[in-house]
Structure formats: structure tokens, C-alpha cells
Amino acid sequence: MSDMSEAKSTAIPIYETLKDEIVTSVLLPGEALRQEEIAKRFGVSKIPVREALLKLEIDGFVLFRKNKGATVREMSSNEVLNLMDIRIALECKALELSVPNMIPSDFARAKDVLDDYSAQSDSKSWSEHNIAFHQTLYEPCDNPSLLQMIADVRARLGPFTNMLVSEASGLERPHQEHQNILAACEAGKTEEAVELLKQHIETTKKVTAAYMRRGTRS
Known part of the structure; x- marks a missing residue:
């Protein structure tokens, strides 16, 4: 398995967990999602964490802002x-x-x-x-x-x-x-x-x- 494929595979449970926490309001709109903290929590590098956060952004749950990183997306x-x-x-x-x-x-x-x-x-x-x-x-x-x-x-x-x-x-x-x-x-x-x-x-x-x-x- 290539490094990229491995990162995508490792990102899946991170994505699912964070999505569930956003949907159930464990993570609230506007809350920061720090890659280092998430990586430490799941015992992985920051690469699969970023993969998970990017997928969450595509699906409308996370927002990336310049110099601010990722946050839980607020609904307008x-x-x-x-x-x-x-x-x-x-x-x-x-x-x-x-x-x-x-x-x-x-x-x-x-x-x-x-x-x-x-x-x-x-x-x-x-x-x-x-x-x-x-x-x-x-x-x-x-x-x-x-x-x-x-x-x-x-x-x-x-x-x-x-x-x-x-x-x-x-x-x-x-x-x-x-x-x-x-x-x-x-x-x-x-x-x-x-x-x-x-x-x-x-x-x-x-x-x-x-x-x-x-x-x-x-």
C-alpha cells in the first residue's frame, strides 16, 4: 500500500469520529480543530488528520481559513x-x-x-x-x-x-x-x-x- 493510500485509509475513522462529534454537537460551530491535538488523540501523524479534515470541508462540516486553520463550520x-x-x-x-x-x-x-x-x-x-x-x-x-x-x-x-x-x-x-x-x-x-x-x-x-x-x- 502506498503512503497516500495508507493515509486515506487511516483518515476514515478520524473522519467518521469527527463528523459524528460535529453532528451531535460535541464539537460546536466555530470550534477550532487543531491538527496536532487530533493527531495525538488518534495516535497518528498529521497527514491522515489533514485528509480527514479536507473531506469534512468538502462535505460541508469544516471550514479552513488562512492563518486560522480548520474550524467547525457555522451555518448561515x-x-x-x-x-x-x-x-x-x-x-x-x-x-x-x-x-x-x-x-x-x-x-x-x-x-x-x-x-x-x-x-x-x-x-x-x-x-x-x-x-x-x-x-x-x-x-x-x-x-x-x-x-x-x-x-x-x-x-x-x-x-x-x-x-x-x-x-x-x-x-x-x-x-x-x-x-x-x-x-x-x-x-x-x-x-x-x-x-x-x-x-x-x-x-x-x-x-x-x-x-x-x-x-x-x-
């Missing part, structure tokens, strides 16, 4: 809203494919999530239950590639941004919209369910845009 307002547009396209397609495949156990699981959702009182819990509800709706689509694309968009947004979106939206409106979407799914009304989902994400996007314009949170 426009990036958040653009990713929500992508959510609309991907998730509406997933729901369109899912509804004909749904069975009673799918509806029961979704209702259980909504029951728990309505009992929560903080944005972190709202965000977690919101994600769980949407996942439950999309899993019957029987398209792993599409589900992975949805998960990738969610990872790009990260838990901090997902919490911001949940905080901006509150509980009552999204909860009622979720119930309406689920009712349409249970009735087998695919077009109605998809349209309700589209309106749901579009409204969330507008509320989030207004919330970020006010600068309530950075």
Missing part, C-alpha cells in the same frame, strides 16, 4: 433555509412512496410519538420527537438511498440548528399539522398527505426565517 441563515427547501423535495417524495405501503403498526408508532411529543416542554425534546415522527412516516417508502439523503440533510443542519427550528416553531402548530398529515396518511390520501407535508415544512421555513432575522439566537 441562507444555508439553513436552502436545506429546508431540499427537505421539502426529498421528504415529500419519501411520503408519496410511503403512504401506499403503510400498515396499522406504522400508524400506531406515529401516534405514540405524537402522544409523547405533546407532553414535552423544551425545544430539544420537540426537535427529537419531530425527527422521530418524520422518520416513522418515511420508513415505509422502501428506498434506502432516499432515506439516507434525508438523513444527510438532517446531519448537515445538526442538532443545534434543528433545535433552533423547533424553538422558532413552538409546539402547538407543528403538533396539529403532524396530526393532520398522519390522518391523511391513515385515510390513504397520498396527494393530500404530501401537500400537507409541503405546507408544513414551508411554514416552518417562514417562521424560522423570521426568527433568524430577529437575531434571537446566532
Whole structure:
């Protein structure tokens, strides 16, 4: 194996670990990623660390700045809203494919999530239950590639941004919209369910845009 191939192979677990720490907010937006410290942590040279950081930059998780090195990338307002547009396209397609495949156990699981959702009182819990509800709706689509694309968009947004979106939206409106979407799914009304989902994400996007314009949170 060449030195370059070995570096790329060694970089993979470093990439996966750092990506997971960024996605789960162990590493926060703007936080410095010092190559020497990472190399020491993983017991490797700086070459595979740089490979891992460059791949993270390509995937949108890390930013390299001249004379400042690598930092965890901060999402701009426009990036958040653009990713929500992508959510609309991907998730509406997933729901369109899912509804004909749904069975009673799918509806029961979704209702259980909504029951728990309505009992929560903080944005972190709202965000977690919101994600769980949407996942439950999309899993019957029987398209792993599409589900992975949805998960990738969610990872790009990260838990901090997902919490911001949940905080901006509150509980009552999204909860009622979720119930309406689920009712349409249970009735087998695919077009109605998809349209309700589209309106749901579009409204969330507008509320989030207004919330970020006010600068309530950075």
C-alpha cells in the first residue's frame, strides 16, 4: 500500500469520529480543530488528520481559513433555509412512496410519538420527537438511498440548528399539522398527505426565517 493510500485509509475513522462529534454537537460551530491535538488523540501523524479534515470541508462540516486553520463550520441563515427547501423535495417524495405501503403498526408508532411529543416542554425534546415522527412516516417508502439523503440533510443542519427550528416553531402548530398529515396518511390520501407535508415544512421555513432575522439566537 502506498503512503497516500495508507493515509486515506487511516483518515476514515478520524473522519467518521469527527463528523459524528460535529453532528451531535460535541464539537460546536466555530470550534477550532487543531491538527496536532487530533493527531495525538488518534495516535497518528498529521497527514491522515489533514485528509480527514479536507473531506469534512468538502462535505460541508469544516471550514479552513488562512492563518486560522480548520474550524467547525457555522451555518448561515441562507444555508439553513436552502436545506429546508431540499427537505421539502426529498421528504415529500419519501411520503408519496410511503403512504401506499403503510400498515396499522406504522400508524400506531406515529401516534405514540405524537402522544409523547405533546407532553414535552423544551425545544430539544420537540426537535427529537419531530425527527422521530418524520422518520416513522418515511420508513415505509422502501428506498434506502432516499432515506439516507434525508438523513444527510438532517446531519448537515445538526442538532443545534434543528433545535433552533423547533424553538422558532413552538409546539402547538407543528403538533396539529403532524396530526393532520398522519390522518391523511391513515385515510390513504397520498396527494393530500404530501401537500400537507409541503405546507408544513414551508411554514416552518417562514417562521424560522423570521426568527433568524430577529437575531434571537446566532
